[in-house]
Amino acid sequence: MKILFYGINFSPELTGIGKYTGEMAQWFAEQGHEVRVITAPPYYPAWKVSEGYKNTYATEQWSGVTVFRTPLWVPEQPSGLKRLIHLASFALLSILTLLKQWSWKPDVVWTVEPALMCAPAAVTFAKLNGAKSWLHVQDYEVNAAFDMGLIKANWLRGLVESCERWLMRCFDRVSSISGQMLKLAKQKGIDESKIISFPNWVDISAIKPLNDVSPYRKELGISDDKVVALYSGNMGGKQGLEILAETAKIMEQQNIKNIQFVFCGNGAGRADLEAACTGLNNILFLDLQPFERLGELLGLADIHLLPQRADAADLVMPSKLTGMLASGKSVVATATADTELGFVITEEANCGLIVTPQNANEMANAIICLAQDTEARAKYGKNARIYAENRLSKEQILKTFEQDLKELISK
Incomplete structure (x- = not known):
């Protein structure tokens, strides 16, 4: 398979989405799939571009994966508005890199929420290029932004959630990491046949009980x-x-x-x-x-x-x-x-x-x-x-996901 992962966070970030996407991309490359990633330079969770990286367009080879880095604006002190501008900067500046994948013709375009702002370009590119589209929800950022007060303009909520529901329904598959989050996807009007469980994992061979004191x-x-x-x-x-x-x-x-x-x-x-x-x-x-x-x-x-x-x-x-x-x-x-x-x-x-x-x-x-x-x-x-x-075995979960991808592509 040719798999294009598209999201703002990636290895060598050590926490959250960057860690999981990095491990996933490496695993698929090790299985013999062609893997490309469109992402930003590492900046999270310090909110500062990591040493050794420049905030510019760059291409690198990493663990058998071709990684395209796209610049973005990184606020030193992220607030609600600053986060929106930050996410929008990556979504906009990464479109050119996404279009450069046209002739490569991936089988599937996989993107992750957050950042949902990447989803319009991802699903449009996939439909026009003949690829399947997959949205993976790690956080329901729209709900969280309003519920936690990160965005205080509640008059916007109905409009934003309507756009989110429409956008999610455009994808061929929508996955999430827990049962309650899958239920929320159904409540947002996603066809149940499109919804897939794709939980987070752990490398149980690397992290295990210690035989001695740490x-x-x-x-x-x-x-x-x-x-x-x-x-x-x-x-x-x-x-x-x-x-x-x-x-x-x-x-x-x-x-x-x-x-x-x-x-x-x-x-x-x-x-x-x-x-x-x-x-x-x-x-x-x-x-x-x-x-x-x-x-x-x-x-x-x-x-x-x-x-x-x-x-x-x-x-x-x-x-x-x-x-x-x-x-x-x-x-x-x-x-x-x-x-x-x-x-x-x-x-x-x-x-x-x-x-x-x-x-x-x-x-x-x-x-x-x-x-x-x-x-x-x-x-x-x-x-x-x-x-x-x-x-939670990494090998077991990713093998199941690989089979889900193959079944989607075969349709």
Whole structure:
């Protein structure tokens, strides 16, 4: 197959969509498919073009994949309006690169939301060029933008959502990563025959329970008697990171000394989180760590922390969850039982505890409870690993997706 992946984020970005699209493109190339990618220079989650890359048009070869980089505008402090301009800049400036793929004649054009702004060009190009079109929804960015107040002009919502529904119906296939997100696709009027489940995955051979203590403990000077509560990933607006600082503050006020918080990541919300943690002695901050050390980093946790805002429930499924589960450690997440995240944590995987979003007292109590119960942490961690092996295997998920692509192209 000739597969054209089209989206704003790609490897070597270490988190979110860039990580997954990079792994997917590499996997398809390894299977012998011809793979091209139209993307931007890496900038996320730091909101700054990475060292070694220029914000210009460029072509590179990466792991058997031809990658076309397109310039874009990257705001230092992304706000609602700035994000829209940022996304629009890539959508517009990438059209020329997309048109240059005309003579290559891909079998399928695959694009991802976010950024939905790329979808009009992707589906139009595919229809005119005789290719199949596939939209993959990682986040329902339109719903999230309004529900979370990133776009405050609510009078626009009806119009924007109508355009979104029309656009989604133009694709030959629409996929998403969770059951609730697939239900939302149906509610938006997408024909059920077009909707495909395509969950996020994890490389269970690369991320697995450690046989020994994580080397990060010694490097960070964390004593063996401390229970590590780890947040690792993007520090952005959908995570509700303020609860982490509030929880750590409650712990310090209660003079609880056996719990060490480690907050690892970068993003638009990190500066605010660091400011909120000023004066607290039970927190360590780390930048995003190299991918080859991800297993060691996740293995540092005794308890993984997974905050999520209530107004983002079921509009996104945190991609970082897959690595947490594969590491074989317990999880404390902010979610209600009626959300998919809550159901996975408490029922499907049975890997930890959930607490009410934005309730720092509940989160503190849950962490204290697990910190005092070694057997519960071990049970939840074992369950997490079993779930990852049975449901989240990268090889299994991508083989299924490959077959879905072949079936689509054959029609």
